[in-house]
Amino acid sequence: MIITIANQKGGVGKTTTVVNLATALASIDKKVLVIDMDPQYNSSMSIGVYNPKLSIYRVFSNEVKINQAIQKSQIPNLDVISACEDLAAAEYELADDENRNYLLKGHINSVINDYDYIFIDTPPTLGLLTISSLVASDEILIPVQCEFFALEGLSKLIKTIDAVKTNLNSNLKLNGIVLTMYDRRNSLSSLIEKEAREYFEAKVYKFNVPRNVRLSEAPSHGLPAIIYDLKCSGSQAYIALAKEFLERSMDQIGK
Ligand SMILES: Nc1ncnc2c1ncn2[C@@H]1O[C@H](COP(=O)(O)OP(=O)(O)OP(=O)(O)O)[C@@H](O)[C@H]1O
Ligand SMILES: [Mg+2]
Structure with a gap:
């Protein structure tokens, strides 16, 4: 199953969610691949794997095959x-290519069967890199930061998902919405939670990811938080989230 993590709003926890959900699933023996589609290459660095010579950009420019770009x-x-800064150029290099939205899908097919889950991290835009990730995916997972304006950009994102479904990938489903950086002491967090749950109902994950400094320290060590500090509240939240993720994907298979 291929899942894109997207939200065009920056700094909402996309990368942190990709890295820790992927690690939690790998630790229970699922085979997991993370594809970093963000030219900021934060998820590559957070997992301690970065090699611009083997980045997804080199796959798009046909310098390496996708299976050769996979790093352990x-x-x-x-x-x-991994990603690399050059990936930003793909947006305009391919602007006139009529197959540009299938950029990733064309390559990903040959590795699908090697993994239980493929997670795609995306940049904070709704440009080509995010759209082509959605076109290649079965599902989208949206992290929403519990801050003012958090829900504002969501309607645009939902419209984009609908447009992708109508025009490019009719299979795309909304896996769910994860509330991140939740602060129990802050009434704004509970207000955002209330609004999100009222509007998106069961699509919102039961577990919120709390604001936890260990989650933000871990990337500088090149380690997912779950490895850096398993006991911290952030890691425990991502483990709970991974369980819920599995339940949701079972439901999908059952349907
Ligand atoms: N639950 C959390 N508690 C505390 N800090 C967090 C939490 N989640 C993420 N952070 C930190 O907040 C910052 C933004 O998170 P992250 O990089 O995951 O967001 P993003 O949506 O991927 O950002 P971008 O849009 O730039 O790709 C990072 O410094 C990260 O370490
Ligand atoms: Mg990111």
Whole structure:
């Protein structure tokens, strides 16, 4: 199953969610691949795997095949295709290419069967890199930061998902919405939660990810928080989230 993590709003926890959900699933013996589609390459760095010569951009420019671009991380069962700064150029280099929206889908097919889950991290835009990730995916997972304006951009994102469904990938489903950086002491967090749950109902994950400084420290060590500090509240939240994620994907298979 291929899942894109997207939200065009910056800094909402996309990368943190990709890295820790992927690690949690790898630790229970699922085979997991993370594809970093963000030219900021934060998820590559957070997992400690970064090699611009093997980045997904080199796959798009046909310098390497996708299976050659896969790098093993130090975490068993967790592989990565890294990004690099040059990936930003793909947006305009391919602007006139009529197949540009199928950029990733064309390559990803040959590795699908090697993994239980492929997570795609995207940049904070709704440009080509995010759209082509959605076109290649079965599902989208949206992290929403519990802050003022958090829900404002969501309607545009939902419209974009609908447009992708109508025109490019009719299979795309909304996996769910994860509330991140939740602060129990802040009434704004509970207000955002209330609004999100009222509007998106069961699509919102039961578990919120709390604001937790350990989650923000971990990337500087090149380690997912779950490996850096398993006991911290952030890691425990991502483990709970991974369980819920599995339940949701079972439901999908059952349907
Ligand atoms: N639950 C959390 N508690 C505390 N800090 C967090 C939490 N989640 C993420 N952070 C930190 O907040 C910042 C933004 O998170 P992250 O990089 O995951 O967001 P993003 O949506 O991927 O950002 P971008 O849009 O730039 O790609 C990072 O410094 C990260 O370490
Ligand atoms: Mg990111």
